[in-house]
Amino acid sequence: MVMSDTEKFFEQIISHLPISILVFDSSLKVVFVNENFLEKTRLKLDAVMGRGPEAIFPPVLLKYSRLPGLLKKVVQEGKGIPGQEMVYRAPGIPYRVYYYSLNPLKGIKGMDNVMLLMEDITEQTRLREEVRKTERHLASVVESANDIVVSLDSYGTITTWNTAGEKITGFSALEVIGRHITTLCTPRDAEEMRQVLQSAAQPGKVEHLEVEITTKGGTKIAVAWGFSSMRSEAGTLVGLVGIGRDLTETxxxxxxxxxxxxxxxxxxxxxxxxxxxxxxxxxxxxxxxxxxxxxxxxxxxxxxxxxxxxxxxxxxxxxxxxxxxxxxxxxxxxxxxxxxxxxxxxxxxxxxxxxxxxxxxxxxxxxxxxxxxxxxxxxxxxxxxxxxxxxxxxxxxxxxxxxxxxxxxxxxxxxxxxxxxxxxxxxxxxxxxxxxxxxxxxxxxxxxxxxxxxxxxxxxxxxxxxxxxxxxxxxxxxxxxxxxx
Missing domain, CATH: 3.30.565.10 (Histidine kinase-like ATPase, C-terminal domain)
Known part of the structure; x- marks a missing residue:
């Protein structure tokens, strides 16, 4: 069948989309593949067209993703399958992580087809894992610190409270999260802390003060605090972070x-x-x-x-x-x-x-x-x-x-x-x-x-x-x- 100019135009668009596209017929044979898939997998066109998933994808991936079974399910039920992740690893090719989905298509003369969309999210996955590692590292640092480390929302309400805070004050995280931090101070210091928090909320400001806080046991201890603001990428204030050092021994x-x-x-x-x-x-x-x-x-x-x-x-x-x-x-x-x-x-x-x-x-x-x-x-x-x-x-x-x-x-x-x-x-x-x-x-x-x-x-x-x-x-x-x- 000769394609019209319009069909050729849209085929060029699809071929150059930055995602991989495969279209299977009802017998699970490939009837269309775009350039992105061939580039990512380093496969030739004739090694893909007319072939089933078993001839295209590594056995480990097929077993892990259950792709053949999912393709059959879409053909039989006519319902798409939302996005899932798969790891594609083939000889001589660095591993890639894809986000894929299966969508039913009505082919020529009513024939059922299934479109496999595969978006390469390898870099996003790597960055996400780096963020997780950084978060775990920072959490470990905060929890192992000898000083109180507390985060506050923009109003001064406690949102996180580390282990040192529990040891120094006797208050667990459950007991202080949701409270305004000035409730830990003696009344004469509460107003000064409010002023310091207001000043620390300004961009680039780091404010220090020394106050007495009352522990869970009723003892008053001197704590030297430092506060600074936390901001979004757009520069919007999202909260404050405070570090408090117990001055009892000092x-x-x-x-x-x-x-x-x-x-x-x-x-x-x-x-x-x-x-x-x-x-x-x-x-x-x-x-x-x-x-x-x-x-x-x-x-x-x-x-x-x-x-x-x-x-x-x-x-x-x-x-x-x-x-x-x-x-x-x-x-x-x-x-x-x-x-x-x-x-x-x-x-x-x-x-x-x-x-x-x-x-x-x-x-x-x-x-x-x-x-x-x-x-x-x-x-x-x-x-x-x-x-x-x-x-x-x-x-x-x-x-x-x-x-x-x-x-x-x-x-x-x-x-x-x-x-x-x-x-x-x-x-x-x-x-x-x-x-x-x-x-x-x-x-x-x-x-x-x-x-x-x-x-x-x-x-x-x-x-x-x-x-x-x-x-x-x-x-x-x-x-x-x-x-x-």
Missing amino acids: KQLQAQLIHSAKLASLGVLAGGIAHELRNPLGISSAAAQIFMERPDDPQLLKECAQKIHTGINRASEIIEGLLKFARPSTRYNEPTDINKILEETLTLIGKQLSTQQITVHTDLSPSLPLINADGKLLKQVFLNIIVNAYNAMPRGGLLWIKTEVEKGGRPWFLVVTFRDNGAGIPKEHIDKIFDPFFTTMPLGKGTGLGLAICYGIVKEHGGEIRVASNEGEGSTFTVLLPITK
Whole structure:
């Protein structure tokens, strides 16, 4: 039969479609095959036309796909079979994966035909398997992590929760999935976390914060969080991912280091404190001696008793101040008067400074606002800086201490400046002085922890600590603490 131009035109289209097409007649012999199938299988036209599936496809594929039986079923029932996968492997040909379907066709003069459509999905299958491997690998990494790894929807609701999250908080995935992540925080931290999540949802933003969360057992633990957004290929926000690190051990170690630094500072304070105690005790002792020698003078007895009482109270105040400084303390922020903290610090070390002929000039702003801070920790910061100045001026010198408010940006900062005219810091040491265990003191004279602890405490308060120095001219330490409205 001679084909018309239209038939030839459509045959060319079908022959060049990017899928393989075979048409079988009712006896399951091939009556049409397109170029794509011949290219993929490397078969000649005469090796396919008029042949059955057993002569075209490898036996393993026929057994696996049950293709002959399916072809017969379509011929008999006249119903198509939806897509399925088959793997085609022939000698000398790399294996291919096909997605195929069988569809009934009405042939010439009512003869039944079956069209086999085969789409090569080898590359898609390979990519899909690569994605699965990557997903399994990432899931394994997340589950083996020591930190909490959590994913959130765009509203902050928890959608996944890893094993570390269960171990650290005591909450299983079933107990937290569907809850808003702020429900794990203490009430005072929940609003701050909401603001951080809102900021982290912006493209390219990574936000960090430290909050207290309440475990299933009711214990409060500090967790350092980092949040960033997850986006689709189109750049649309699909959620957020958060990583939370349990700071329990870090906080305990930090507290131990701070306490060790306090005890180290006591060595510097000891001489001054001994002198401070000697004065009130000496006055009390002298008054008691007079009391015993002249017991018949009521007015003198009253004066002696008053001096003894005053001396004992002064000694008690000195000892109490020393104990408050030396004993371990937990972090507790409250409205704090920085000028008062500085005055208490100078009371502790003032005598030692004067003994070494160091004169202190203070310029404390009377209009300083209170800031939300831990006064005990800031006292440790100020003492460490003053002790550094003390060590830098072994033959005496001047120490200026100033407080003021810096209003140049947001937030405003409360600024505390310590300036001395001591030995100064060599240029090569400036970048190292806040490193743990770095010290220029002789062996056994310093731990190298003082300024490192200062740096950590100030950073925990959201502030900064800066240093400027010229060797032989002195140093200036500046502590900036944020003022929260």
